[in-house]
Amino acid sequence: YRKGLNKYEANGKNYERIYDKNTLFPRTFSDKPEHVKFYKNWMNISEGETPKFWQNFNFFTNYQLGFMYWRYFSWNFIGRQNDIQGQGSLNEGNWLSGIKPIDALHLGDQSKLPPSITTNKGYNLFYGFPFILGMIGLVYLWRKNRNDALAVITLFLCTGIAIILYINQTPLQVRERDYAYVGSFYAFAIVIGLSVLALKEFMAKYKYQKLNLALVTIICLVAPALMAINGWDDHNRSGKTTALEMAKNYLNSCEPNAILFTNADNDTYPLWYVQEVEGIRTDVRVVNLQFLSSESYIDQMKRQQHKSAALPITMHNEQYKDGTRDYLTYYDYGIKDSVELSELLSVLTSDNKDDKIELSDGSFENFMPTQKLKMTIDPNHIIATKTVDIANKGKIANVLEWNFKKQHVLKSDLTMFDILAHNDWKRPVYFAASVSEDTYIGLDKYLYLEGYAYRLLPLKPSTAENFSKTEQTNSNLAYQHYVNKFELGGFKTAKYLDPESRRVMQGTLSFANTLTRNLIQENKVQMAKNVMERTLKAIRLQNCSISDTLNKVGLIQNLYQLGMLSNTNQITAATTSFIAKEFDYILSLKPEQQQSLINDVQIGFFVLQQLDRSTENHQQKELNKAIKEKLKNYDALFMKNFS
Numbered sequence: 252y253r254k255g256l257n258k259y260e261a262n263g264k265n266y267e268r269i270y271d272k273n274t275l276f277p278r279t280f281s282d283k284p285e286h287v288k289f290y291k292n293w294m295n296i297s298e299g300e301t302p303k304f305w306q307n308f309n310f311f312t313n314y315q316l317g318f319m320y321w322r323y324f325s326w327n328f329i330g331r332q333n334d335i336q337g338q339g340s341l342n343e344g345n346w347l348s349g350i351k352p353i354d355a356l357h358l359g360d361q362s363k364l365p366p367s368i369t370t371n372k373g374y375n376l377f378y379g380f381p382f383i384l385g386m387i388g389l390v391y392l393w394r395k396n397r398n399d400a401l402a403v404i405t406l407f408l409c410t411g412i413a414i415i416l417y418i419n420q421t422p423l424q425v426r427e428r429d430y431a432y433v434g435s436f437y438a439f440a441i442v443i444g445l446s447v448l449a450l451k452e453f454m455a456k457y458k459y460q461k462l463n464l465a466l467v468t469i470i471c472l473v474a475p476a477l478m479a480i481n482g483w484d485d486h487n488r489s490g491k492t493t494a495l496e497m498a499k500n501y502l503n504s505c506e507p508n509a510i511l512f513t514n515a516d517n518d519t520y521p522l523w524y525v526q527e528v529e530g531i532r533t534d535v536r537v538v539n540l541q542f543l544s545s546e547s548y549i550d551q552m553k554r555q556q557h558k559s560a561a562l563p564i565t566m567h568n569e570q571y572k573d574g575t576r577d578y579l580t581y582y583d584y585g586i587k588d589s590v591e592l593s594e595l596l597s598v599l600t601s602d603n604k605d606d607k608i609e610l611s612d613g614s615f616e617n618f619m620p621t622q623k624l625k626m627t628i629d630p631n632h633i634i635a636t637k638t639v640d641i642a643n644k645g646k647i648a649n650v651l652e653w654n655f656k657k658q659h660v661l662k663s664d665l666t667m668f669d670i671l672a673h674n675d676w677k678r679p680v681y682f683a684a685s686v687s688e689d690t691y692i693g694l695d696k697y698l699y700l701e702g703y704a705y706r707l708l709p710l711k712p713s714t715a716e717n718f719s720k721t722e723q724t725n726s727n728l729a730y731q732h733y734v735n736k737f738e739l740g741g742f743k744t745a746k747y748l749d750p751e752s753r754r755v756m757q758g759t760l761s762f763a764n765t766l767t768r769n770l771i772q773e774n775k776v777q778m779a780k781n782v783m784e785r786t787l788k789a790i791r792l793q794n795c796s797i798s799d800t801l802n803k804v805g806l807i808q809n810l811y812q813l814g815m816l817s818n819t820n821q822i823t824a825a826t827t828s829f830i831a832k833e834f835d836y837i838l839s840l841k842p843e844q845q846q847s848l849i850n851d852v853q854i855g856f857f858v859l860q861q862l863d864r865s866t867e868n869h870q871q872k873e874l875n876k877a878i879k880e881k882l883k884n885y886d887a888l889f890m891k892n893f894s
Contacts, residue, residue: 261574268280276304276307278307278419286423290302293310294306319428320411320412322345323428329346329348329378330347330377331374332347333367335795335796359840360839365833366829367794372747375481375485377474377481384474385442387450388443388446392445403442406434411438412435485747488746489745489746493752494521494752495524495525495741496738496740498522501702502522502525502531504701504732505532505704509681510536510538510674510679511537512681512686514686515541526557534557538670540690543667544661544663546571546572549662566666571666576600579618579659581660582618584621589621591627592626592672596668598617624654638709639709639710648709653692653693653696653697655693671707679706680707683705684702685758696713697710703758726770726775726778733766739789743791757802761802763786763806766782768805794826797833800830800854816871831885833855845889863878863879
C-alpha cells in the first residue's frame with residue numbers, strides 16, 4: 252500500500268514464495284536462469300529434477316557455509332590465494348595456508364603457482380597460525396569459564412553462521428560478501444588474544460620463567476606479524492585516486508548539460524560524490540538505471556538539481572507510481588513498420604482499455620505491441636542544437652530505426668523512452684561505457700565512443716546491422732578528452748590497485764586501443780601515437796590474470812602499426828612469458844582440474860596466436876620464433892586432455 256491523497260491505496264502486489272511442505276530445509280529458491288544453472292551444476296541435478304532434502308543440505312554446507320563463509324573466515328586466519336573474486340574456480344579467491352601439502356588437497360598441485368597468484372597482493376600466507384592460536388584460546392576459555400566461552404561462541408555464531416541461515420544467500424553474488432560476517436571475525440579475534448594467557452600458563456609449569464615468557468611473547472607476536480607483513484599491502488590505500496579520477500573522466504567525457512545513463516553502484520556513487528561534494532560538472536544529470544524504476548527517483552529526475560535542468564519526463568505520477576507499469580510484456584501484434592517512439596509511449600502509458608490486454612484473471616494491463624521503433628529526425632534541428640557539426644550535415648540520418656530486443660519493458664525502460672522521445676536533441680545523451688548492452692535498448696549502431704561514455708548521435712549507421720556494442724568513436728572529441736582532459740595518475744601512484752580499480756584501468760586501456768585503431772584508420776597517425784604514448788605512461792602493463800592479456804593484443808597490434816617496436820617487443824615478450832607460466836601451472840594439475848580452467852586455456856591460446864600473427868607480419872623473427880615454439884609445445888601438451 253502507498254499513501255494517497257485521502258487514504259492508503261493498493262500499490263501493486265507482493266508475492267510470497269510458497270515452498271513444498273514435503274521439502275525440509277529448502278535453500279534453492281531463486282528462479283533466475285543464471286541461478287538455476289548454478290544450482291544444477293553445484294548440486295549435480297539433472298534437468299527437471301527437484302532438489303531433495305539432502306541436496307539442499309549439501310548446498311547449504313558446501314556452498315553457503317563452506318564457500319560463502321568458511322572461505323572468508325579462512326582468508327583472515329589461515330591465508331588467501333588472491334584478491335580476484337571467486338565463483339568456485341581453482342585459481343580465484345580461494346583460501347590457502349602456504350603449507351603446500353594441505354593446500355594441494357583442495358587446490359591441486361602447488362609446486363608451479365603462476366604469477367596471477369604469487370604476484371597478486373592478495374596472496375597472503377598466514378600458515379594457519381592465527382587460527383591455531385584462536386583454537387588454543389577457545390579451549391583455554393572453555394576450561395576457565397564456560398559461561399564466558401558460550402557468550403563468545405554465541406556472538407561468533409549469531410554474527411556468522413546465523414546470518415547465512417537467515418538470508419539464504421543466492422549464488423553468483425556481484426562481489427565478495429566477507430564484510431557481512433566481520434562480527435564473527437571479531438569474536439574469533441577475542442579467543443586469539445586469550446591464547447596469550449593460555450600459553451603463559453602452560454609455560455609457567457617449566458623452569459626458566461623469563462625465557463619462557465620471552466618465548467610466549469615471540470610465539471604470540473608471530474600471528475600479528477604475519478598478518479601485517481602479508482596483509483598490509485592489499486589494505487594500503489596510499490596514493491589511490493582511481494575512484495575520483497574515474498568519476499571526473501566520466502563527467503568530462505560528456506558535453507555541457509548532458510544526460511548520462513549509468514548502472515550499478517560502483518560506477519555511480521563516485522559521480523555523485525564529485526558532483527555533491529566537490530561541485531564538479533553539476534550540469535551533467537547522472538541517471539542510474541537501477542533506480543529509474545522507483546517512483547521517488549523518477550520524481551527526483553523531474554526536478555532541477557544544481558545546474559542540471561529537470562529531465563524531459565512527461566509521464567505524471569499516476570502513470571509510474573510504485574506498483575504501476577513495473578513490467579510490461581511484449582505481445583507481437585504483427586506491426587510491419589517501425590513505430591514512432593512518442594506514439595508507442597502514448598500506448599504504453601494509456602489508461603484506455605482499448606490500449607491494454609486482458610489477463611487471465613480479468614484485469615487489464617499495458618503491453619508492448621512491437622519491437623520495431625524509430626525516431627524521425629529533422630537535420631536542421633540537429634544542426635541548430637549543435638548535436639552534429641554543420642560540416643557533417645550530410646551524415647545525419649532522416650530517421651533512427653532500431654529493434655528493442657527484450658521481451659518486456661521495465662519501468663526504467665519506459666522512463667528512458669519518455670526522456671528520449673521528448674528530449675528533442677536539446678541535451679546530449681550518453682551511456683556509461685560500463686553498462687550492459689541491453690541497457691542501450693537496441694540503439695547500439697547510433698552510439699559513438701567519446702571517452703568513458705557512448706554518445707547517442709543521429710548519424711547514418713556505417714553498416715545495415717550491428718548487433719554488438721559499437722566500436723565507433725567520435726575520434727577528434729575522444730582524442731581531446733583522453734589526451735587533454737582525462738586524469739589517469741592514480742593507476743601508477745596507487746600502492747595497491749584493488750580489483751575494481753583494475754577493472755577501470757582495463758576499461759581505459761580498451762578505450763585507448765579502440766581510439767588508436769580508429770585514428771590509424773582515419774590516417775591520423777600522430778594523434779594515434781600521442782594516445783599510445785599517454786597510455787604507456789599512465790597504464791600499468793602488468794598482467795594480473797590471463798583475461799588481462801586480451802587487452803594486450805590490441806595494444807601490441809597498435810604499437811606495431813605505429814612503428815613503436817622497442818615498447819612492443821618488450822610487452823609481447825612479457826605477455827608470452829606470463830601465459831607460459833599460467834599454462835605450466837594448469838598442466839601441473841590433474842586432468843579434471845585442468846578441464847575446470849579450460850576458459851583460461853582458450854584465452855591463452857587465442858592471445859598467443861594473435862601475437863604469433865602480429866610478430867610475423869612485422870618481421871620480428873626471433874620473437875616470432877619463440878612464440879611459435881611455445882604454441883607448438885603447449886598445443887601438444889594440452890591435446891592430451893583437451894579436444
